[in-house]
Amino acid sequence: MEQQVDYGEIFIEFINTFKDDKGKLKYQQQINEMLAYRKKSLTIDFQDLFSFNENLANTLINNPKEILKILEDRLMNYLSELDPNYSQEVHNVNIRLTNIPRVVSLRKIRSDYIDKLISVEGILVKQTPVKERVKKAVFKHMNPDCLQEFEWPPDEEMGEIIEAPTVCPVCNKAGLFKFIPEKTKYTDWQKVVIQERPEEMPPGQLPRQLEAVLEDDLVDTVRPGDRVKVVGILEVKQDTQVKRGSKAVFDVYLKVNSIEVSQKALDEVFISEDDERKIKELAKDPWIREKIIASIAPSIYGHWEIKEAVALALFSGVPKTLPDSTRIRGDIHVLIIGDPGTAKSQILQFASRVAPRAIYTTGKGSTAAGLTAAVVREKGTGDYYLEAGALVLADGGVAIIDEIDKMKEEDRVAIHEAMEQQTVSIAKAGIVAKLNARATVIAAGNPKLGRYISERSISDNINLPPTILSRFDLIFILIDKPGEEDQQLASHILDVHSSRNIRDVIPIDLLKKYIAYARKYIQPKLTDEAKKLLQDFFVEMRKKSTESPDSPILITPRQLEALIRISEAYAKMALKPEVTREDAERAINIMRIFLENVGIDVESGKIDIDTIMTGKPKSAREKMMKVLEIIDTLSTSTECAKLKDIIKEAQGEGIDKSSVDKLINDMRKSGLIYETKPECYKKV
Ligand code: ADP
Ligand code: ZN
Numbered sequence: 001m002e003q004q005v006d007y008g009e010i011f012i013e014f015i016n017t018f019k020d021d022k023g024k025l026k027y028q029q030q031i032n033e034m035l036a037y038r039k040k041s042l043t044i045d046f047q048d049l050f051s052f053n054e055n056l057a058n059t060l061i062n063n064p065k066e067i068l069k070i071l072e073d074r075l076m077n078y079l080s081e082l083d084p085n086y087s088q089e090v091h092n093v094n095i096r097l098t099n100i101p102r103v104v105s106l107r108k109i110r111s112d113y114i115d116k117l118i119s120v121e122g123i124l125v126k127q128t129p130v131k132e133r134v135k136k137a138v139f140k141h142m143n144p145d146c147l148q149e150f151e152w153p154p155d156e157e158m159g160e161i162i163e164a165p166t167v168c169p170v171c172n173k174a175g176l177f178k179f180i181p182e183k184t185k186y187t188d189w190q191k192v193v194i195q196e197r198p199e200e201m202p203p204g205q206l207p208r209q210l211e212a213v214l215e216d217d218l219v220d221t222v223r224p225g226d227r228v229k230v231v232g233i234l235e236v237k238q239d240t241q242v243k244r245g246s247k248a249v250f251d252v253y254l255k256v257n258s259i260e261v262s263q264k265a266l267d268e269v270f271i272s273e274d275d276e277r278k279i280k281e282l283a284k285d286p287w288i289r290e291k292i293i294a295s296i297a298p299s300i301y302g303h304w305e306i307k308e309a310v311a312l313a314l315f316s317g318v319p320k321t322l323p324d325s326t327r328i329r330g331d332i333h334v335l336i337i338g339d340p341g342t343a344k345s346q347i348l349q350f351a352s353r354v355a356p357r358a359i360y361t362t363g364k365g366s367t368a369a370g371l372t373a374a375v376v377r378e379k380g381t382g383d384y385y386l387e388a389g390a391l392v393l394a395d396g397g398v399a400i401i402d403e404i405d406k407m408k409e410e411d412r413v414a415i416h417e418a419m420e421q422q423t424v425s426i427a428k429a430g431i432v433a434k435l436n437a438r439a440t441v442i443a444a445g446n447p448k449l450g451r452y453i454s455e456r457s458i459s460d461n462i463n464l465p466p467t468i469l470s471r472f473d474l475i476f477i478l479i480d481k482p483g484e485e486d487q488q489l490a491s492h493i494l495d496v497h498s499s500r501n502i503r504d505v506i507p508i509d510l511l512k513k514y515i516a517y518a519r520k521y522i523q524p525k526l527t528d529e530a531k532k533l534l535q536d537f538f539v540e541m542r543k544k545s546t547e548s549p550d551s552p553i554l555i556t557p558r559q560l561e562a563l564i565r566i567s568e569a570y571a572k573m574a575l576k577p578e579v580t581r582e583d584a585e586r587a588i589n590i591m592r593i594f595l596e597n598v599g600i601d602v603e604s605g606k607i608d609i610d611t612i613m614t615g616k617p618k619s620a621r622e623k624m625m626k627v628l629e630i631i632d633t634l635s636t637s638t639e640c641a642k643l644k645d646i647i648k649e650a651q652g653e654g655i656d657k658s659s660v661d662k663l664i665n666d667m668r669k670s671g672l673i674y675e676t677k678p679e680c681y682k683k684v
């Protein structure tokens with residue numbers, strides 16, 4: 001027989017003597033904090049333990065349940081010796097291990113790991129509310145000769161199902177056992193689901209998930225959307241073992257021992273010294289911005305401004321926190337609205353391949369949580385889960401949303417907050433949470449009438465309300481018009497299909513690293529010169545608004561904020577520490593292109609941004625008031641105003657038939673008028 005090793009003793013020696021690089025006792029500080037603040041957990045770096053005693057470390061990782069119990073019991077004794085009141089107030093202690101070497105990818109979890117300590121990495125996608133779980137039940141033996149109360153199960157803790165004993169541990173007789181809930185020991189308990197990170201998923205596959213259980217002081221230390229590194233023991237679900245015994249198919253879950261949230265979003269893109277050298281070399285090119293734009297979806301012909309906008313979004317500006325702790329986003333949100341078949345989806349697909357931490361989804365969303373977040377009820381267990389949607393999962397990165405016009409109703413409300421404040425608040429089924437959604441949005445949508453109609457406003461063309469449209473910094477419209485360029489388009493597509501080299505572009509891997517590098521390290525500051533330029537442009541545009549009596553609002557402070565972000569993005573594209581005059585000029589230029597593209601005449605200031613977004617310019621609003629007046633007057637003499645008569649009256653006022661039809665339709669929708677009988681209206 002092997003000689004019994006006293007692991008508890010070795011462990012105490014370890015925490016008493018282990019020194020860090022600077023020669024300081026590494027774990028004494030934590031021990032003091034545990035005593036002072038009645039903390040329940042001691043976190044140990046597994047590598048330290050391994051270097052101290054290989055045998056203990058190896059035994060621990062292969063037989064974690066038994067060994068952890070020995071070590072935790074011994075630690076409790078140790079702490080009570082130092083402070084006798086500790087064990088009165090703190091009933092159990094936990095040893096939490098980090099940095100364990102057995103890192104298993106979610107795709108490779110196999111039965112070999114059952115009952116072993118493993119480490120997995122992923123995104124926390126779902127979380128239940130915190131519940132109370134029975135750790136040790138107290139039963140009473142109802143046999144009149146006994147009537148003793150005892151804790152159950154005696155050694156380990158309760159599994160998933162409370163099972164009464166068959167024989168009394170006190171008197172050794174069978175009988176009736178009564179569960180005593182008030183004396184039973186509980187622990188905080190929470191179930192979460194960890195999912196593979198999108199960047200490690202093989203293309204075209206569904207993400208793998210693993211259920212995990214957090215207990216005690218680990219509950220609520222993480223939130224959906226967090227990227228986590230988890231250490232835990234892989235266990236078999238007990239209920240499945242009992243109920244599906246004959247099938248012999250078991251579900252596993254991870255009983256979590258420690259969980260760390262990874263803060264550094266961009267460390268996921270590995271940049272070597274050699275890469276860094278190449279990146280800095282590229283940045284020296286005076287044409288670097290053009291080079292980057294040309295490298296966005298090079299197989300797509302033309303659409304330069306759209307590629308430029310996508311590049312700007314990929315780099316984005318610098319987020320700021322004001323003294324009153326309001327946060328202003330640095331992310332540049334871009335929307336492409338366009339006719340079918342104009343390569344919108346292709347451009348988006350490309351963006352998702354170069355963006356760091358990219359989440360690609362469609363407006364409908366690939367999960368129940370959609371674009372923001374949702375509380376969902378699981379069919380099998382009936383558990384409620386808070387589930388993170390695309391913008392939360394893309395926190396710190398880029399959310400790419402195709403067919404955004406197909407967005408679900410719930411998302412239409414929540415996306416306003418997600419795009420501006422960059423949080424998602426949810427309160428439903430007892431779950432109250434605020435999740436981070438600091439993501440750049442690159443979206444595309446199809447026109448609601450099949451084709452984009454230039455004569456109409458954006459909101460008339462796409463199934464999105466003006467409030468959502470106004471959250472985009474840049475909107476571009478892609479109209480498929482046959483013409484002069486068809487020759488080049490055709491030869492470009494044919495070249496791509498015959499895999500002939502297109503142009504000299506930055507390889508996609510390097511571009512991705514370049515973007516990650518800029519997002520991580522470059523936070524350019526506005527120079528006075530750049531500031532002045534942006535300010536002058538803003539003031540000038542606002543002045544045009546007040547010149548005409550119609551006073552349209554050409555741009556709003558939102559566009560000024562967008563201009564600042566865009567200027568910063570141009571500086572970031574060249575890895576510059578400062579936003580110079582040139583960056584500001586470029587920003588103003590692309591903003592002009594955007595405004596003109598959507599139909600605003602920047603020079604004369606004829607149409608305002610409000611018209612473009614809402615389709616209701618001041619003059620249209622006046623037309624509406626006029627038509628409403630006509631309806632009111634006509635319906636006083638007869639019981640309702642006939643459409644025919646309204647049109648005749650309106651034409652006398654210079655409003656044509658098609659406008660009247662549209663206005664009536666709008667007014668009915670917004671509840672200003674109602675139809676009392678066919679083609680006859682009354683004011684509400
Ligand atoms: P959308 O999402 O706008 O409906 P897709 O991205 O699905 O369009 O594009 C349809 C097809 O047409 C794709 O195969 C795309 O490569 C091709 N295509 C459209 N416009 C261009 C273009 N300008 N250059 C190269 N290919 C194009
Ligand atoms: Zn008994």
Ligand code: MG
Nearest residue numbers: 341344345402
């Ligand atoms: Mg498409």
